[in-house]
Amino acid sequence: MLKITIIAGARPNFMKIAPIIKAIEKARKEGEAIDFRLVHTGQHYDKKMSGSFFEQLGIPEPHANLEAGGGSQAEQTANIMVRFEKELLENPSDVVLVVGDVTSTMACSITAKKLNIEVVHVEAGIRSGDLSMPEEINRMVTDSITDHFFTTSEIANENLRKAGIEEDRIHFVGNTMIDTLLANQERLVNPKIKVAGENLEKGEYLVLTLHRPANVDEEEKLKEMMQAIIDGSGNLPVIFPVHPRTAKILKNLGIEHKNLHYVEPLSYLEFNYLVKYAKAVVTDSGGITEETTVMGVPCMTLRDNTERPETITLGTNELVGTDPKSLQPYLEKLMAGNWKKGREIPLWDGKTAERIIERLLYLYQRSEILI
Incomplete structure (x- = not known):
């Protein structure tokens, strides 16, 4: 049984993990030996993240809320790491899956690696080049210790190659945020x-x-x-x-x-x-x-x-x-009506999460982790 711990720290993270959870549930119904535990670090308190929020997007309530709270960047990082270490020791996992670039992404990646647990990063390899952004530091640190990189674009792939990442650890799958958007086009609510x-x-x-x-x-x-x-x-x-x-x-x-x-x-x-x-x-x-x-x-x-x-x-x-x-x-x-027309972006087709789970099953069901 492949056990995946999925991390979300702020509301946008939940939009990114929603289709991944649905893809896991689909794979499980099809007989795959896979399960997940959803951990909300509580990095951001959001009054709109009620039961109706999870219900709207078809996300189960988190199995755990670490309630790490606010504070400075250092305080928040430390709180998340201390609480997530306890969570992982009590609920062992084969893989920790992090998304995006919030503080929780970096903090949970570091914690997992120090416990010798593999880390996969969804939305890996994106870079702004602006080190004044906390998110850029989070991206760089997370990608420096990630085991497998799931990317949204060829540009992200190239960023990782330039950093010396081997090709077989880079997986161009698309954008899970777009999975969520396309899945909800008919359910949008007029405010x-x-x-x-x-x-x-x-x-x-x-x-x-x-x-x-x-x-x-x-x-x-x-x-x-x-x-x-x-x-x-x-x-x-x-x-x-x-x-x-x-x-x-x-x-x-x-x-x-x-x-x-x-x-x-x-x-x-x-x-x-x-x-x-x-x-x-x-x-x-x-x-x-x-x-x-x-x-x-x-x-x-x-x-x-x-x-x-x-x-x-x-x-x-x-x-x-x-x-x-x-x-x-x-x-x-x-x-003046002269705005440019956009073109289709490769693999932003609503099927990214399915590709991620297929790849994870391939990577880890043949590894010694499950033997």
Whole structure:
């Protein structure tokens, strides 16, 4: 029996592991000797992660919640490692599967390897080249001790090759986040946001998300960026699902406009409904650029680098930068109807999780682990 411990530390991680769990359950029904234990590190507390959240995405409640909580980067890493070590000693595993690039990804990988447990990293090999991002450190450390690398793109494969990783440890499988998105296209939920008493019209509004400290912590820069977005959006409503921390900063700055509409953070199904029917998305998130590319929605990324360059070379995303003055020409291009058309990205087809489980069964059912 192949026993896999699956790690999730923050809400986006659960979107990535949902299809993996479904693929394990499918394989088990087909007679494969495979089982899993889902561990939530509790890295982020999210009030929206209730029973209904797991039910919506078809994810079982975690078998364990380590409740590692917040604190500084070092405190959080240490808390996760101490608690996950205890979890693994009490519930032995053949393989620890980590996803993405949050602190839990790195901390649990280190803990597993120190207990001589194999680590597989889903979404391995992506790089921004920006060492000021905590996520970049998490990616690099995790990939330095990973046993098998499951990748989303040929660019990620090449990053790993350059780091000296052997070809037989790199497995190009696609993107599990897209598995979740495609599986839920018919289940998206209209958040029923009204502007001036009227429902939003398809293609007649913009969606904005901002959360990175580089964009929201520098007050003058944030003010300039918000003004650039308002000025360039014409008369279109700008719908901004805003994090409470960012909301407080915006309130202190007094940033208000008749076309700017702050809304509460939305559920996964609601947010992607909003994105699907938007004219465009303006964001500093990496994951959203993947979803806009698959849904064919124009996207402008307010960052100076990206770990997902395929969303630019093949998709609907453009890297605008963090200078507010850089945004205007992109908004003008959008309003003129001249935005580029995206192309299909290889293996972003909704079958990534099945490929991962097939590969894991091949790798570990022939190894000495199970003898």
